[in-house]
Amino acid sequence: MVQQGVSSSMPAHQPPVLADVAAEAGVSVSTVSRVLTGRTPVSEKLRERVLAAVERLGYRPNAAAQTLVSGRRSTVAVLARNTLRFGYAATLQGIEEAARSAGMVVNIAVVESGDPAEIRRTIDLVLTQALAGAIVIEFDSVGIKTLEALPSSVPVVAAAGARHRRTGRPHAFLDDAEGGRLATEYLLGLGHATVHHIAIPTTRARSGRTEGWRQALQAAGAPVPELIQADYSPASGYRAAQRLIARTDVTAILCGNDELAIGAARAFQERGVRIPGDVSLVGFDDQPFAEMWMPALTTVAQDFADLGRRTFALLEQWLRSGRRPPDSAVLPHLVVRDSAAPPRA
Secondary structure (H helix, E strand, O other): OOOOOOOOOOOOOOOOOHHHHHHHHOOOHHHHHHHHHOOOOOOHHHHHHHHHHHHHHOOOOOHHHHHHHHOOOOEEEEEEOOOOOHHHHHHHHHHHHHHHHOOOEEEEEEOOOOOHHHHHHHHHHHOOOOEEEEEEEEOOHHHHHHHHHOOOOOOEEEEEOOOOOOOOOOEEEOOHHHHHHHHHHHHHHOOOOOOEEEEOOOOOOOOHHHHHHHHHHHHHOOOOOOOEEOOOOHHHHHHHHHOOOOOOOOOEEEEOOHHHHHHHHHHHHHOOOOOOOOOEEEEEEOOOOHHHOOOOOEEEEOOHHHHHHHHHHHHHHHHHHOOOOOOEEOOOEEEOOOOOOOOOO
């Protein structure tokens, strides 16, 4: 039995195409095209017939078809090493929201490694699409290599955490070096003699939140402790903190993200070290769980969704004006909660 109002020629498991709309309305494909593009006048009765068929079938023109009809490309590729971690996912969310508001489609391509052949394969696949432009999430070394490998013929902008010297591509920055400086100055202001640092990997030598930490200590004339390198996970923070537990000179720690801070807190608390009574902890990023942790985590807040929106705005500006836009940067801010306090007397 054929459901009334739905063409029997259209497979139920496939989205409707222009020919299905034409069959449903009882008109030619060219008539449907004229109605949907609005370029050629048709009678009001015919227009209503076609639009009713569109509504019944739930037809939506795809990006490729719209490009052919309008001549305007509407697809933006986003290339990233990771799509699951908090900063990456929230930045992608901001990009997608802004693109949707602009009537554009986002295609996400994951670059699985920094191997040049892998980067080239991913870029080649992306460039088979009719792109308006591309965005690179440049939070890691893979992002940097991907940005460098993209051809200059494609408008490309990048979302980045750390400011760096001007390149040929427009950037939206978070300026996490400023965040590292703010957090370190806050801990020094509480009376700590110095601040230890459990760091996430950096994209460049002496950049980002680690560089802000170092600069703040040097400006205050405070000792600069050995850097404790970690990755991004709570387990890595746990292991890094175990290197500091037995030391009596450790009273304050800046962690490269909130997950490292949570792992470090677990390591200290297992050994009976109180936070913030014995050791103060400050995180980075202000992830949703930071406020709910016990004690609530003092952290540097970075608005990744806003970063995504600002990055897309740069690309949209470039596409509309044909001119390379200036970089965009927003300063982070410190959220003071319960995990940091003055050192014991």
